[in-house]
Amino acid sequence: MSGAGTHGALVQKQFSPRAASYVASLVHAQGEDLERLAAWARQHHPGDVLDLGCGGGHVSFAVAPHAGRVVACDASAEMLLAVAHEAQAREMGNIEVREAWAERLPFEDGSFDLVASRFSAHHWQALGPGLSEARRVLRPGGTAIFIDTVAPPVALLETLLDTWLQTIELMRDPSHVRDWSAAQWVAALQAAGFAPGTPQFFRRRLDFNAWIERMATPPNIIAAVRALQQQAPEEVRRHFAIERDGSFEIDVAWLSC
């Protein structure tokens, strides 16, 4: 998946040098969605948990106090080193790390009671194979929770808002693939054999400077993103709550199966 010049190599190139900033990132370390995940784990005490596309490990850290074993899994070895280091600092001995692509998981069928994936699937080369693998490694009766940025669910403005969102996402980070709409998520989950519940939505504010610095976007591209934002039509400005400094809000969906 990560031969020279491939999308996989680009994912690793984008994320590996930024492991420490993902561990420290406030927008990843906090949020109503993370609190809900922790509450879910507190209530259900899952034995084995898979954090798929763990990044800086915030899902793992949120559920580990209430779980038997947590496997933090990511395509970036550097990200996993940072997660292992942070887990040790937090004295969370039940977190282990495993390097793998979501599309090809090195786990037996039915290995996990909870598979959770947060803000990762929009980088996957193809959503379907990753979801099929998540379904395969989930124990019968287990729960899968997917949380990701989604294309805005606004009637009659979907295409307009979708185009603006994907464009600035790709400019800021060329390993971006797609913020799928909630309807596309539901269809993909069903095709993978899941029975998803009704999606729930959150709004999340992204501070422009932190967002752009986290991915080390080059100055000429930053200028292009700002120039584009300044030309955005009223419907786009309003929906994304674009501020004077470029900070804006995204839609996040919680999909539980």
Ligand SMILES: C[S@@+](CC[C@H](N)C(=O)[O-])C[C@H]1O[C@@H](n2cnc3c(N)ncnc32)[C@H](O)[C@@H]1O
């Ligand atoms: C934005 S970070 C994840 C944030 C983290 N889950 C959290 O809740 O803070 C995205 C992560 O997905 C990983 N990733 C992207 N594509 C992947 C794939 N196909 N398989 C496994 N990991 C992937 C990247 O290496 C990166 O660490």
